[in-house]
Amino acid sequence: MWEAPALLLLLLLLPLALLARLPRQAALQPAGRAVLITGCDSGFGHLLALRLHRLGFTVFAGCLCPGGEGARRLLREAASGSGPLRVLPLDVTRERDVAAAKEFVLSNLPETGFWGLVNNAGISTFGETGWLPMEKYEKFVDVNLLGCIRTTLAFLPLLRKYKGRMVFMSSVTAYFTLGNGIYSMTKAAIEKFCDALRLEMKKFGVLVCVIQPGNYARSTNVQPPVNAEQIWNELSEEEKAVYNKEYVQERSDFFNNILKEGCATGHEVVDAMVDALMSPAPKARYMVAKLKEKLLVFICTVFPTVVMDSILSSIFPYIRKS
Known part of the structure; x- marks a missing residue:
């Protein structure tokens, strides 16, 4: 008679044993495979x-x-390397830009066809919920979420035809927020979009991968340091009646200190993106983050919400009325 712990161990080890018996697939050959990447300015x-x-x-x-400088650098690099590199204008919030990009790709496809779509374009900002106007929420949804959906819908037929890959840029802040709730909101939505897409695309042989970086603010331009004075000046009178300048300054300092702790290089994240495109068996999710960030994600996903709320509330500055 099997004891419960032994049976549980067997169930955990069985998938590993089955994976070990699978035939090893050949490594992907990049030559002749096309990949479109959004947000390549930096x-x-x-x-x-x-x-x-x-x-x-x-x-x-x-x-x-x-x-811009980023595009010019790519054009300079295009003269070297093993494969063609073409720079094209692409604002993911504009249908005509996405349509033009698709036409350009179709006109310049290599012999092996379209292999990958990397939805990387995104923006970030800082601010509590009531500090940001509706126009900013609309812009963030348009860039970070709907931009991904626009490019996905446009290139889905090609990806199905060539059994390619889709890679989406998410973030560990899809699980928690430290002052950039508007950014976290869009990344959480991308996660759910990819969950549905990943299951739907399996029958076509198309694989969907999500990259979840931690704090890489120092290595990218997605989130520059924030200015408390500017934030205060842009607040509505209703918000100024609730918050004072000291609180805005404290929250800004807190957020800027987090940004300073970010990784200075993004090579680990790029490694994960390359693996998602080239591995014979890529992961559904690649979390590239520091241990403390992974611990916060673990707490968010395993413990009751009240635990995470208590942790985050304890480190935020309180409102001090003047």
């Missing part, structure tokens, strides 16, 4: 475009500012 998208170019992929680097 940050992870820029680094990934350079890496894939050097690996031999055909890279379509979408840039919000095709005349």
